[in-house]
Amino acid sequence: MDLELLSRLQFGITIGFHYLFPPLSIGLGLILVIMEGMYMKTKKLMYHRITRFWVKIFGLIFALGVATGIVMEFQFGTNWATYSRFVGDVFGSALAAEGVFAFFLESGFLAILLFGWDKVKPRTHFISTILVAFGAHLSAIWIVVANSWQQTPAGHHVVAFGDGMRAEIVDFWQVVFNPSFIDRITHVYMGAWQAGAFFVLSVAAFYLIRKKHREFAKGSIRIALVVAVFASIMQLVTGHSSAVTVAETQPAKMAAFEGHYPASAPAGLYLFGWVDEEAEETVGLQIPGLLSFMIDFDSSTPVTGLNAFPEEDRPPVNLVFQSYHIMVGIGMLLILFSLLGALGWWRRFLFEKRWLLWIFVFAVILPMAGNQLGWFSAEVGRQPWIVYGLLRTSDALSVSVGSGQVITSLILFTLIYLLLLVLFIYLLNEKIQKGPEDAVLEESKEGGARA
Amino acid sequence: MSFTFDLNTVWFIMVGVLFTGYALLDGFDLGVGALHLLTKSDTDRRLMINSIGPVWDGNEVWLVTGGGALFASFPEVYATAFSGFYMAMILLLFGLIFRAVAIDFRSKLVSKAWRQFWDISFSVSSIVSALLIGVALGNIAYGIPLDAGKEFVGTFFGLLHPYALMVGITTVSLFMMHGAIYAVMKTEGDLQDKLRGWVNPTIIFFIICYIIMTLATLLYLPHMSENLKASPVLFIVPILNALAIANIPREMHKGREGRAFLSSCASMIALMALFGVGMFPNLILSNPDPVNSLHIYNAASSQKTLKIMLIIATIGMPLVIAYTVSIYYVFRGKVKLDESSY
Numbered sequence: 065m066d067l068e069l070l071s072r073l074q075f076g077i078t079i080g081f082h083y084l085f086p087p088l089s090i091g092l093g094l095i096l097v098i099m100e101g102m103y104m105k106t107k108k109l110m111y112h113r114i115t116r117f118w119v120k121i122f123g124l125i126f127a128l129g130v131a132t133g134i135v136m137e138f139q140f141g142t143n144w145a146t147y148s149r150f151v152g153d154v155f156g157s158a159l160a161a162e163g164v165f166a167f168f169l170e171s172g173f174l175a176i177l178l179f180g181w182d183k184v185k186p187r188t189h190f191i192s193t194i195l196v197a198f199g200a201h202l203s204a205i206w207i208v209v210a211n212s213w214q215q216t217p218a219g220h221h222v223v224a225f226g227d228g229m230r231a232e233i234v235d236f237w238q239v240v241f242n243p244s245f246i247d248r249i250t251h252v253y254m255g256a257w258q259a260g261a262f263f264v265l266s267v268a269a270f271y272l273i274r275k276k277h278r279e280f281a282k283g284s285i286r287i288a289l290v291v292a293v294f295a296s297i298m299q300l301v302t303g304h305s306s307a308v309t310v311a312e313t314q315p316a317k318m319a320a321f322e323g324h325y326p327a328s329a330p331a332g333l334y335l336f337g338w339v340d341e342e343a344e345e346t347v348g349l350q351i352p353g354l355l356s357f358m359i360d361f362d363s364s365t366p367v368t369g370l371n372a373f374p375e376e377d378r379p380p381v382n383l384v385f386q387s388y389h390i391m392v393g394i395g396m397l398l399i400l401f402s403l404l405g406a407l408g409w410w411r412r413f414l415f416e417k418r419w420l421l422w423i424f425v426f427a428v429i430l431p432m433a434g435n436q437l438g439w440f441s442a443e444v445g446r447q448p449w450i451v452y453g454l455l456r457t458s459d460a461l462s463v464s465v466g467s468g469q470v471i472t473s474l475i476l477f478t479l480i481y482l483l484l485l486v487l488f489i490y491l492l493n494e495k496i497q498k499g500p501e502d503a504v505l506e507e508s509k510e511g512g513a514r515a
Numbered sequence: 516m517s518f519t520f521d522l523n524t525v526w527f528i529m530v531g532v533l534f535t536g537y538a539l540l541d542g543f544d545l546g547v548g549a550l551h552l553l554t555k556s557d558t559d560r561r562l563m564i565n566s567i568g569p570v571w572d573g574n575e576v577w578l579v580t581g582g583g584a585l586f587a588s589f590p591e592v593y594a595t596a597f598s599g600f601y602m603a604m605i606l607l608l609f610g611l612i613f614r615a616v617a618i619d620f621r622s623k624l625v626s627k628a629w630r631q632f633w634d635i636s637f638s639v640s641s642i643v644s645a646l647l648i649g650v651a652l653g654n655i656a657y658g659i660p661l662d663a664g665k666e667f668v669g670t671f672f673g674l675l676h677p678y679a680l681m682v683g684i685t686t687v688s689l690f691m692m693h694g695a696i697y698a699v700m701k702t703e704g705d706l707q708d709k710l711r712g713w714v715n716p717t718i719i720f721f722i723i724c725y726i727i728m729t730l731a732t733l734l735y736l737p738h739m740s741e742n743l744k745a746s747p748v749l750f751i752v753p754i755l756n757a758l759a760i761a762n763i764p765r766e767m768h769k770g771r772e773g774r775a776f777l778s779s780c781a782s783m784i785a786l787m788a789l790f791g792v793g794m795f796p797n798l799i800l801s802n803p804d805p806v807n808s809l810h811i812y813n814a815a816s817s818q819k820t821l822k823i824m825l826i827i828a829t830i831g832m833p834l835v836i837a838y839t840v841s842i843y844y845v846f847r848g849k850v851k852l853d854e855s856s857y
Binding site: 137138154 | 568569570572573576578579582583584586587591593594595596597598599601602605608609611613616619623624663664665666668816819823824827828834835838839841845855
């Protein structure tokens with residue numbers, strides 16, 4: 065197999081596996097702040113129990129995020145050395161800022177969040193929780209800055225350096241606030257909040273179905289549902305805004321999202337479909353003119369299609385079309401489920417209807433899949449470029465690394481990650497089955513909650 | 516090359532400081548890992564893991580940030596070294612992954628086999644990680660084959676020559692000594708007595724390795740002492756290094772583990788400083804063709820980026836030091852097991 069495909073597969077697998085965890089820690093981080101905040105405000109023991117249980121789960125998720133995260137930072141250098149030489153001057157500052165500002169904050173205060181219950185005052189603990197959640201959000205900023213710069217480079221110039229060329233920074237703030245950054249960071253945040261919220265909903269709904277830990281479960285559901293409704297509706301806004309930016313800044317990607325071939329013609333929006341890349345046509349159920357309307361509020365506005373690009377500048381169309389459409393479909397389902405939950409809360413059937421609870425038990429898979437598919441669409445849709453318009457993926461590889469080495473590391477990563485995934489699910493299940501009981505026993509032993 | 520205090524030099528020092536921070540901090544928790552299997556009972560092993568429990572993760576961030584700073588300030592070095600040391604880097608990653616997971620997973624189930632598996636993973640991955648870090652340093656000092664395009668043209672097994680392995684083993688011994696002293700500081704009772712008994716053997720092991728490594732460096736790597744010859748005032752560094760090492764057994768003997776630990780930190784700082792003095796202004800030596808070496812000018816980012824990063828570091832590093840100190844302060848004293856422990 066060729067080196068480029070192997071290296072891309074390895075990057076895809078390692079980042080896909082890594083990205084199971086950060087959205088959960090970002091989303092759950094926010095929810096922990098709300099839970100502990102409720103405890104600080106009301107001093108109700110229930111909120112204390114809720115917080116302590118979810119902190120334990122958070123610890124497990126965070127550990128996997130850390131373990132798989134170091135791989136990401138190393139991999140730019142190991143597998144994409146030419147890319148690293150090209151982007152280091154621009155990209156490096158964002159990575160360094162991430163380390164200095166976000167990672168130290170997160171990992172430092174995580175210690176207090178997990179192990180500091182008896183060592184610090186409740187207020188200090190609460191502040192640590194806030195700082196961990198803040199750090200998690202901050203780390204997403206810098207990595208999305210770097211990735212958005214790859215999608216819509218700005219604030220740089222390309223100059224000769226040594227034997228080759230490289231991008232150098234001209235304006236730091238233009239690099240940070242490159243054209244797609246704001247849309248993409250908000251989209252990433254909402255995706256993460258959805259993941260965190262639906263994760264809590266899933267576990268709590270499961271307890272209600274099993275008629276266990278009812279008060280705990282209801283309290284968790286109320287908090288998570290508020291986040292779920294907000295994030296799911298906001299995701300529609302950020303998703304729309306991201307799509308408009310993609311249409312403006314990366315027209316080949318937008319054309320692939322909708323399987324739109326004509327070089328310049330009004331475009332519709334497919335609800336679902338299939339792209340025949342040989343025949344260069346898309347079949348499916350389409351609302352005519354809607355894509356044009358979404359971009360410009362005019363259904364007759366021409367949209368740049370794939371035929372405007374030479375074949376070597378087009379991404380794989382059907383793959384991107386399908387992942388994008390499934391992501392959008394998931395987004396719609398999540399709005400439906402969160403509103404159904406809200407309706408149930410209002411009409412008082414939320415905790416009673418088993419079918420609704422079963423929906424929530426399984427719905428957690430949707431935001432997890434949606435986050436993966438969203439990144440997949442964004443990254444594969446950028447192909448054949450690694451830095452859009454500036455550097456091709458095929459020119460970005462490490463010169464000194466051969467396919468034999470990448471096959472070895474790819475197989476090892478795949479095996480180790482499969483093992484970790486199985487163990488993670490097993491341990492998560494153990495913790496969920498054990499439930500929040502521990503914390504309660506703990507408190508009665510010590511004669512009440514630590515106020 | 517003469518010494519000019521410009522942004523490139525500042526970043527040479529900054530990257531050095533970050534990796535020194537990593538060695539001081541993760542050094543002791545890798546060392547605790549390396550010694551882990553020498554404890555036998557489950558409680559002792561839990562105490563070992565929990566002695567580093569709240570801090571190991573933050574310690575590892577120094578490596579992540581050091582790597583990030585290297586990427587940002589000297590992208591050519593990052594690219595050449597990480598792709599050149601491909602299999603070694605992948606092995607280091609597996610080491611760090613297994614270590615992180617072992618610490619977190621080990622005590623989550625009561626099964627004996629489960630705990631034994633993760634105990635072994637924790638210890639082996641700690642030793643392998645320390646060894647690989649040392650081997651990488653050894654290669655950087657010894658020089659690796661680079662072509663005119665700054666690309667590595669050697670092989671994985673070519674990196675495992677006796678000098679690099681010697682630096683690797685010295686790193687393991689240094690971390691074991693550092694970890695043993697830390698563990699004595701954090702424990703009490705029988706376990707502490709047992710750990711106290713390990714400190715001397717680790718000190719002796721380290722000193723033997725250190726002497727062999729120093730001799731080998733002086734004999735075979737004459738370029739590493741050129742800066743020292745050129746500026747004799749720098750001889751203060753190896754002298755301080757020797758004094759700091761000699762002070763460790765003295766403090767241990769007097770029962771002052773805290774001071775012994777600080778001496779161990781001081782000797783690590785001096786060692787890293789010696790390494791930096793020996794390398795400057797090179798970052799990776801090219802061997803056999805020294806003209807292809809990567810140094811702080813032909814491998815650096817633009818002046819603009821170096822300046823931006825200096826601003827980031829000036830704002831960020833005091834915060835980092837403040838959190839690090841407060842976290843260590845919160846978790847000061849002897850380690851105790853409770854329900855939130857690993």
